[in-house]
Amino acid sequence: MLSVEGLQAGYGGARVLFGISLEVAAGQLVCVMGRNGVGKTTLLDTVMGVLPATGGTVTFEGRDVTRLRPHERVRLGIAYVPQGHETFPQLSVLGNLQVTLEAATHRDPAALEEALEVFPRLKPLLKRRAGFLSGGQQQQLAIARALVTRPRLLILDEPTEGIQPSIIIEIEEAIERLHASGLAVLLVEQYLDLALRLADRFVILDAGRVVRAGAAQELHDAEVRRLLAV
Ligand SMILES: Nc1ncnc2c1ncn2[C@@H]1O[C@H](COP(=O)(O)OP(=O)(O)O)[C@@H](O)[C@H]1O
Numbered sequence: 001m002l003s004v005e006g007l008q009a010g011y012g013g014a015r016v017l018f019g020i021s022l023e024v025a026a027g028q029l030v031c032v033m034g035r036n037g038v039g040k041t042t043l044l045d046t047v048m049g050v051l052p053a054t055g056g057t058v059t060f061e062g063r064d065v066t067r068l069r070p071h072e073r074v075r076l077g078i079a080y081v082p083q084g085h086e087t088f089p090q091l092s093v094l095g096n097l098q099v100t101l102e103a104a105t106h107r108d109p110a111a112l113e114e115a116l117e118v119f120p121r122l123k124p125l126l127k128r129r130a131g132f133l134s135g136g137q138q139q140q141l142a143i144a145r146a147l148v149t150r151p152r153l154l155i156l157d158e159p160t161e162g163i164q165p166s167i168i169i170e171i172e173e174a175i176e177r178l179h180a181s182g183l184a185v186l187l188v189e190q191y192l193d194l195a196l197r198l199a200d201r202f203v204i205l206d207a208g209r210v211v212r213a214g215a216a217q218e219l220h221d222a223e224v225r226r227l228l229a230v
C-alpha cells in the first residue's frame, strides 16, 4: 500500500535521511522505532510531503506521490497526526472536527460520529475549546480529526508521548481497534512494550538509516533492545 524507496531528506545543507526504504501492506501496522534524533519525525514529514524529498520515492496504492503536496496526499487517503498533539486551540472540539470535514473529499457528516465513536471520552466535551483539554484529550482529538477524512493509511508520530497512563491505554486500544478494522497504520513509538503488542512489523532507524526491520516478535531480541537503548 505504502512503499518508501531510497528516501532522502534534510534541513538546508544538513542531511538527515540517507536512503530509507520501507513498506506498509494494506491493513498492516508498522512501527518505526529508534532513539531520539535518528530521523523518525523527519521520515514521517517526508512521507507526508511536509518536508520535500531530496531523493527517492514515496508510492501510495501504486501511485507516485513524491511530489504531491500534503493535502493532496490526504485526499488520496493518507492521514497524519504529527508529534505533539497539535489541535486548533481556539476552536471547540467540534470545530476542530468540522474543519477537517470541510477539507475532506467525502463531506459526509457521519464521519464525525464515527470518529467520536473511537474516542467516546470526547463526546461530552464537544463545545469545549481544544486549548482547555488535557494533553491526552488533545491527542485523542488530533487522532479523531485525522479519522474524519476516512483514511486508508493512518500515520501517527509518538501518540503516547508525555501522556498520562490511563489515556495511553485508551489510545492504544483505539489504535488496536482501528487496525483490527482494516486500517493500515505507520506508527512511530518509543515504548517497546506497546510496539510489541500493536505492531505486525517494525523498522529501526539509526542516524537516518534503517538498521533493522522484521516481524514484531523479533523485537524480543537482545540486539534489537540494544539498538533502542538510550
Ligand atoms: N526543523 C529542523 N531544522 C533543522 N534540523 C532539524 C529540524 N528538525 C529536526 N532536525 C534534526 O534532524 C535530526 C532528526 O530529527 P527528528 O526527525 O526530529 O528525530 P526523531 O523524531 O527521531 O527524534 C536531528 O538531528 C534534529 O536535530
Ligand SMILES: [Mg+2]
Pocket (backbone or CB within 6 Å): 040, 041, 042, 083, 157
Ligand atoms: Mg520525533
